[in-house]
Amino acid sequence: MNPIASFLKYFNWHIAVNSLFARLILQGVIITISLAVVSQLAGTLIGLALYFLRRSRFVPFRWLAEAYIWFFRGTPLLVQILFAYNALPYLGLSNPLRNLDIFTQLGFVSIYTDAMLAGLVALSLNEGAYMAEIVRAGIDSIDIGQMEAAKSLGMTYAQGMRRIVLPQAMRVIIPPLGNEFNNMLKTTSLVYVIGVYDLLGAAKAIGDFSFRTLELLVTASIWYLAMTTVWGFVQAYIERKFNAANIDPALREGSWWRRMLGIRGRPAPAPALAGGALFAPGVEPPSIQGDRR
Amino acid sequence: MAVYSQASQAQVYKATAPMVDAQNVEKTFHRNPVLRGVSMQVRKGEVVAIIGPSGSGKTTFLRCLNHLEKINGGRIYIDGELMGYREQPDGRLVEDSESNIARMRAQIGMVFQRFNLFAHLTALQNVMEAPIQVKHMPRQMAEEQARELLRKVGLEYKADAYPSRLSGGQQQRVAIARALAMDPKLMLFDEATSALDPELVGEVLKVMRQLAEEGMTMVVVTHEMGFAREVADRVIFMDGGYIVEQGSPDQVINHPTQERTQNFLRKVL
Numbered sequence: 301m302n303p304i305a306s307f308l309k310y311f312n313w314h315i316a317v318n319s320l321f322a323r324l325i326l327q328g329v330i331i332t333i334s335l336a337v338v339s340q341l342a343g344t345l346i347g348l349a350l351y352f353l354r355r356s357r358f359v360p361f362r363w364l365a366e367a368y369i370w371f372f373r374g375t376p377l378l379v380q381i382l383f384a385y386n387a388l389p390y391l392g393l394s395n396p397l398r399n400l401d402i403f404t405q406l407g408f409v410s411i412y413t414d415a416m417l418a419g420l421v422a423l424s425l426n427e428g429a430y431m432a433e434i435v436r437a438g439i440d441s442i443d444i445g446q447m448e449a450a451k452s453l454g455m456t457y458a459q460g461m462r463r464i465v466l467p468q469a470m471r472v473i474i475p476p477l478g479n480e481f482n483n484m485l486k487t488t489s490l491v492y493v494i495g496v497y498d499l500l501g502a503a504k505a506i507g508d509f510s511f512r513t514l515e516l517l518v519t520a521s522i523w524y525l526a527m528t529t530v531w532g533f534v535q536a537y538i539e540r541k542f543n544a545a546n547i548d549p550a551l552r553e554g555s556w557w558r559r560m561l562g563i564r565g566r567p568a569p570a571p572a573l574a575g576g577a578l579f580a581p582g583v584e585p586p587s588i589q590g591d592r593r
Numbered sequence: 594m595a596v597y598s599q600a601s602q603a604q605v606y607k608a609t610a611p612m613v614d615a616q617n618v619e620k621t622f623h624r625n626p627v628l629r630g631v632s633m634q635v636r637k638g639e640v641v642a643i644i645g646p647s648g649s650g651k652t653t654f655l656r657c658l659n660h661l662e663k664i665n666g667g668r669i670y671i672d673g674e675l676m677g678y679r680e681q682p683d684g685r686l687v688e689d690s691e692s693n694i695a696r697m698r699a700q701i702g703m704v705f706q707r708f709n710l711f712a713h714l715t716a717l718q719n720v721m722e723a724p725i726q727v728k729h730m731p732r733q734m735a736e737e738q739a740r741e742l743l744r745k746v747g748l749e750y751k752a753d754a755y756p757s758r759l760s761g762g763q764q765q766r767v768a769i770a771r772a773l774a775m776d777p778k779l780m781l782f783d784e785a786t787s788a789l790d791p792e793l794v795g796e797v798l799k800v801m802r803q804l805a806e807e808g809m810t811m812v813v814v815t816h817e818m819g820f821a822r823e824v825a826d827r828v829i830f831m832d833g834g835y836i837v838e839q840g841s842p843d844q845v846i847n848h849p850t851q852e853r854t855q856n857f858l859r860k861v862l
Binding site: 443449457 | 710713723
């Protein structure tokens with residue numbers, strides 16, 4: 301029998317699908333999403349802080365920022381996670397954090413909160429280093445004239461940043477940020493190595509216990525796919541709201557089919573004005589240059 | 594002869610001071626001296642046009658007036674107050690605090706060559722932003738003032754348009770309204786029409802002329818000789834970081850005495 305056929309004969313889809321809603325798996329999904337969201341948020345804030353540190357007039361702050369970025373982008377995330385976990389006893393945090401009651405009260409099982417915290421810290425610090433680059437690219441893409449105009453009106457640097465530059469920078473930062481979160485959802489699986497029962501941890505635990513590792517890995521994959529796919533839609537929605545997506549306006553009109561296939565039509569003719577007038581009354585006629593695009 | 598204390602001397606100076614008093618301003622960019630000792634004054638209500646070839650330092654000088662560029666030598670007094678620096682008891686100059694500089698800048702309006710409108714805000718919001726953030730004006734009042742200013746520059750029906758939907762001339766007029774929203778005592782124009790298509794220049798010059806007629810103190814860096822001739826009270830010709838010649842528009846533009854002025858005008862007129 302060819303290998304594929306024998307594999308398919310062995311592989312038990314029932315187990316794979318039925319495990320999708322096992323309690324430990326669902327708990328794992330929640331933990332994965334929570335780790336991803338918190339780490340991404342923290343990482344973004346760290347990245348923003350690093351931006352201002354790098355631009356500080358106080359030179360040691362700049363060194364600190366550069367060293368931080370160099371280190372966290374220069375060492376593997378897995379190593380950072382292992383380091384954070386193994387450092388816990390030296391910080392005296394192992395015992396106090398081992399099994400915080402709040403989680404068991406919420407109905408979670410097999411929670412090792414010390415490992416979760418270590419994983420969270422490592423993920424956040426690591427993400428911060430990468431977000432620093434994204435934030436820098438976003439803010440630096442804003443024309444310097446914006447800040448100059450803000451300053452000339454009497455705004456301080458902080459006001460100019462907060463009200464003028466950062467809102468515009470967000471438009472540039474959001475697409476790569478969405479991409480980073482997509483990665484983060486999957487990268488959280490690394491905390492498996494320090495014993496966190498995230499989605500992968502749960503899948504491995506059940507799979508190894510029942511000698512059905514392959515099936516449970518498929519279960520986990522289905523969940524990862526579901527999460528990243530849903531995030532894809534959310535990301536598209538957010539990009540539309542922030543006008544971050546550069547959509548050809550011609551593609552917005554037309555039927556669903558035409559939009560999916562990328563068929564663009566001619567723009568609709570302007571509605572006829574009463575009495576055959578060329579310009580609507582009360583509105584300044586377009587300049588000779590035509591409408592500004 | 595009466596002897597005045599230092600404090601009252603300062604008061605007397607402030608009361609009688611010109612709006613702009615630049616003393617021997619020097620500015621160097623990376624060992625490239627752009628301003629080599631520029632001294633000039635602008636009286637309240639005066640309109641001064643600065644003309645000159647590119648690289649002459651006229652834009653740099655304008656930007657020094659509101660401390661967008663830090664000067665390397667000399668002093669600038671705006672309405673009697675030292676700009677950008679604080680004088681120490683021993684006479685040294687130390688960089689002033691950000692809030693002080695911002696406070697002084699709030700009384701100076703600047704219009705840029707490339708408009709620099711806030712792209713994420715509508716025209717109305719652009720004009721409202723600074724009074725609300727800097728002067729803590731109530732939103733309602735700021736909005737009314739903004740609409741009035743947009744009406745003044747002829748754009749009240751474009752209040753809800755984003756800058757990307759406005760022509761260059763419209764954007765620049767919104768920029769002027771935005772600068773006026775802070776009720777400045779001095780307006781600086783940095784080649785305000787240089788980036789505009791020729792048929793849009795007129796609408797902006799019209800607004801600038803109206804401002805001048807209302808008595809605003811203006812320093813205008815420009816290539817529009819017609820504007821300089823008709824609206825300016827005084828014209829300054831700069832070249833190579835120096836003021837080469839200054840006087841009434843008739844003197845400088847129609848009867849220049851310096852050769853460099855004559856060469857420049859020959860090319861431009």
